[in-house]
Amino acid sequence: MPSPRYWRERANRFRLEAARCKGCDRVTYPARTICPSCRGTDLETLNLSRKGKVVTSTVVHVGPSEFTMEAPYAMAVVETPEGGRLMVQVVDCEPSDVQPGLEVSLEFRLIRREGHSGILCYGHKGVPVG
Amino acid sequence: MREVAIVGAGMTRFGEIWESSLRDLFVEAAAGALNSAGADHVDSIFVGNMSGGQFVGQEHLGPLMADHLGMAGVAAARVESACASGGMALNMGFMAVASGCSDAVLVAGVEKMTDGADVTNVLASAADQETEVYHGITFPGLYAMIARAHMEKHGTTEEDLAWVAVKNHKHGSLNPKAQFRGEVTVEQVLRSSMVAEPLRLLHCSPVSDGAAAVLLCPLDQAEKYTDKPVKVIGTGVATDSIALADRKDPAFLGSVEKSAERAYKMAGVTPKDIQVAEVHDCFAIAEICCLEASGLIEKGKGAKAAASGVTSLGGRIPVNTSGGLKSKGHPVGATGVAQAIEVFEQLRGESGERQVEDARIGLTQNMGGSGASSVVHIYQGV
Numbered sequence: 041m042p043s044p045r046y047w048r049e050r051a052n053r054f055r056l057e058a059a060r061c062k063g064c065d066r067v068t069y070p071a072r073t074i075c076p077s078c079r080g081t082d083l084e085t086l087n088l089s090r091k092g093k094v095v096t097s098t099v100v101h102v103g104p105s106e107f108t109m110e111a112p113y114a115m116a117v118v119e120t121p122e123g124g125r126l127m128v129q130v131v132d133c134e135p136s137d138v139q140p141g142l143e144v145s146l147e148f149r150l151i152r153r154e155g156h157s158g159i160l161c162y163g164h165k166g167v168p169v170g
Numbered sequence: 171m172r173e174v175a176i177v178g179a180g181m182t183r184f185g186e187i188w189e190s191s192l193r194d195l196f197v198e199a200a201a202g203a204l205n206s207a208g209a210d211h212v213d214s215i216f217v218g219n220m221s222g223g224q225f226v227g228q229e230h231l232g233p234l235m236a237d238h239l240g241m242a243g244v245a246a247a248r249v250e251s252a253c254a255s256g257g258m259a260l261n262m263g264f265m266a267v268a269s270g271c272s273d274a275v276l277v278a279g280v281e282k283m284t285d286g287a288d289v290t291n292v293l294a295s296a297a298d299q300e301t302e303v304y305h306g307i308t309f310p311g312l313y314a315m316i317a318r319a320h321m322e323k324h325g326t327t328e329e330d331l332a333w334v335a336v337k338n339h340k341h342g343s344l345n346p347k348a349q350f351r352g353e354v355t356v357e358q359v360l361r362s363s364m365v366a367e368p369l370r371l372l373h374c375s376p377v378s379d380g381a382a383a384v385l386l387c388p389l390d391q392a393e394k395y396t397d398k399p400v401k402v403i404g405t406g407v408a409t410d411s412i413a414l415a416d417r418k419d420p421a422f423l424g425s426v427e428k429s430a431e432r433a434y435k436m437a438g439v440t441p442k443d444i445q446v447a448e449v450h451d452c453f454a455i456a457e458i459c460c461l462e463a464s465g466l467i468e469k470g471k472g473a474k475a476a477a478s479g480v481t482s483l484g485g486r487i488p489v490n491t492s493g494g495l496k497s498k499g500h501p502v503g504a505t506g507v508a509q510a511i512e513v514f515e516q517l518r519g520e521s522g523e524r525q526v527e528d529a530r531i532g533l534t535q536n537m538g539g540s541g542a543s544s545v546v547h548i549y550q551g552v
Contacts, residue, residue: 049300068416070301076411096322096420098314099367100306104290107306112364115307117315117415125415127302136367140322151305163305 043154046161053163056088056146058124069124088126090146091169092118095125097142099135106152114138118146118166130166143169173389174267175399175552178207179511181382184499185349190379192226192282196235199381199504200278204239207385207395213272215239215246218259218279219503222248224292226285235278245272252296253452255279256382256506257536257545264405264547267386278383279507289377293502296539298413310374310453312414312540314366317455319421321368326458326473328368332359333476334454335372335496341483342493344523349378349499373454378499382507384514389552398518403531404437404548406430412542425544426463426535433546434465439531441465444548446516446526447487448509450537451494460535461489464546483524491516491524506536506545517551 051057052070059071063080071085097116100107107113114135119125128146130138144166151163180202182195190198196217204210217235222228232246249259256279263277283289294303297312320326336356342348354372362372385395392399408428414420434440447466451457458472466487467475475481481489492498492512495505513532515521529551536545 076416095415096315096319098311098318098369099364100308100311100314101364101366102290102308102310103306104294104303104308105288110306113306115305115311115315117420127305127307127413127415129305140318161304 043159046159056090056164057085058088058122059083060086067122067124069126086122088120088122088124092120092144092146094138094140094142094144095119096140097130097138099138116166118144128164128166130168132167137168145169171268172270174264174386174402175389175392176384176402176510176514177387177392177395177399178203178209178385179383179514180206181347181508181511182380183347184378184380184501186284187379188284192222192228192280193234193238195282195379195381196278196280197238199280199383200235200239200276203276203383203385209274209385209395212241212244212274212276212385214266215241215244215276215278216259216262217246217248218256218506219248220250220252220255220281221292221295222282224295225287226282251543252538253450253502254506254536254538254543254545255503256508257534257547258407258506260384260506260510260547261405261407261545263386264402267388273387273391275386276383277386277507278381279504280381281501281503282379283377283501284379301413301415308366309540310369311366313453313455314369315414316420316459316540317368320455320459323421324470324473328360329356330458330473330477331368331373331454332356334451334457335359337476337482338451338490338494338496341491341524342497345493345498348493348497349376350497369453369455375452375495375500378501380499380501380504380508382504382511384507384510399552400514400517401550401552402547403550404433404439406432406436406546408432409543410541412539414540421459423459423463423541423544425541426460426537429544429546430464430535433548437548439548443531444487444533445529446491446513446532447489447534448492448494448512449489449535451490451496452500452537454496456537457490457494460537464533464535483526488526491521491526506534509534509536510547513549517549
């Protein structure tokens with residue numbers, strides 16, 4: 041991932057910045073300028089809570105080249121209390137324990153590296169609560 | 171709007187075709203389509219292709235393919251909608267003929283996937299790079315999440331998924347163009363290695379090379395080419411959010427429903443009228459979801475369709491008589507056109523051991539990404 045691209049996405053990567061449509065209340069993550077539900081353009085930014093519930097999940101056994109060393113790893117679509125949904129890895133647990141309904145906290149973690157000598161790319165991963 | 175007919179078809183076998191390049195595959199299929207119709211010229215060419223650029227470093231396929239077909243000068247362009255590129259090219263070709271802009275249109279689909287590219291990463295470029303791929307998801311992983319959501323909602327089992335592969339391999343065993351002609355059992359599917367839970371290797375379509383092409387013209391000119399034209403009576407295209415997380419119900423493919431509704435409306439038919447169908451079984455769960463969303467099988471009942479025989483040859487609505495993407499192979503850009511060829515041959519009564527008796531109306535459904543795009547066509551024998 042080229043550095044400017046990573047830098048550009050820091051609001052959603054670091055702060056979980058999302059947008060709420062004032063017209064229909066739809067929350068989109070990352071933030072957008074046009075609501076995908078009602079096409080409204082009056083949106084306010086908000087930061088998603090660092091917690092949520094697994095909507096659906098999988099355990100990736102055959103990963104992309106950059107993630108091969110981590111396989112098998114769990115991935116999930118997580119919905120936060122605000123209604124925003126995001127795709128994250130779920131870690132610090134048995135991957136097979138990550139099932140729909142699981143409560144997770146969203147923690148700031150290293151996601152990937154930009155090659156052997158490039159920048160480290162951060163973001164959020166889920167960790168089961170309790 | 172003019173009535174549109176398919177009057178010729180050609181395709182390569184699907185598989186790991188190391189002796190043929192991207193352009194070789196195209197030329198074999200395209201020349202086959204032209205020769206089958208005795209056509210010596212076309213007005214325009216649409217080339218369905220997902221990613222010549224990433225797979226073999228080749229873009230600008232319109233002129234390249236026209237040139238290698240000996241037709242430099244003709245209007246030609248590449249059409250891209252990920253794995254639905256072939257179906258999208260057919261939609262473009264349909265519009266060119268229906269509108270009166272072109273009389274003879276060659277629609278082809280082609281993909282060369284085995285020349286050494288990192289296929290998992292190339293395919294992942296059809297997902298959302300910023301919110302999905304960044305975190306390490308793969309295409310099997312996205313469909314695995316769809317499968318798990320379908321299991322949660324409808325009680326679908328791993329065995330139900332396995333039956334889709336068993337059925338499609340059985341159909342594919344009868345198709346000389348198929349990549350995998352061996353049959354598999356439920357036990358073999360459930361013992362195959364895990365790719366992304368709950369999807370195993372034998373729930374997944376393979377990496378393939380191949381090309382397919384059809385010739386379109388106005389129905390009232392079809393007799394120049396063939397005495398057995400097949401009418402394209404409906405076409406429908408729809409989109410959905412590209413990221414799975416943005417869909418309220420990840421177990422339901424909204425783009426498939428919308429594209430099918432549009433095609434049914436144009437054709438003036440209902441799902442009950444469809445006698446043979448090719449749907450996008452890139453993963454076993456996809457066939458189940460596509461059958462439900464297109465109305466061919468009642469919502470929530472898709473899981474048992476393969477096991478019960480409803481969608482097998484001889485069943486109420488035979489689905490993927492070609493072997494589907496699973497057994498026939500999935501050279502992504504070629505798939506949508508190859509689906510059209512299977513139905514074209516079925517409606518002409520040319521499918522040999524795979525023939526669906528008295529088939530008059532058929533449907534194809536081609537999907538891009540994890541369901542972000544879908545193209546449906548409906549055909550009628552003349």
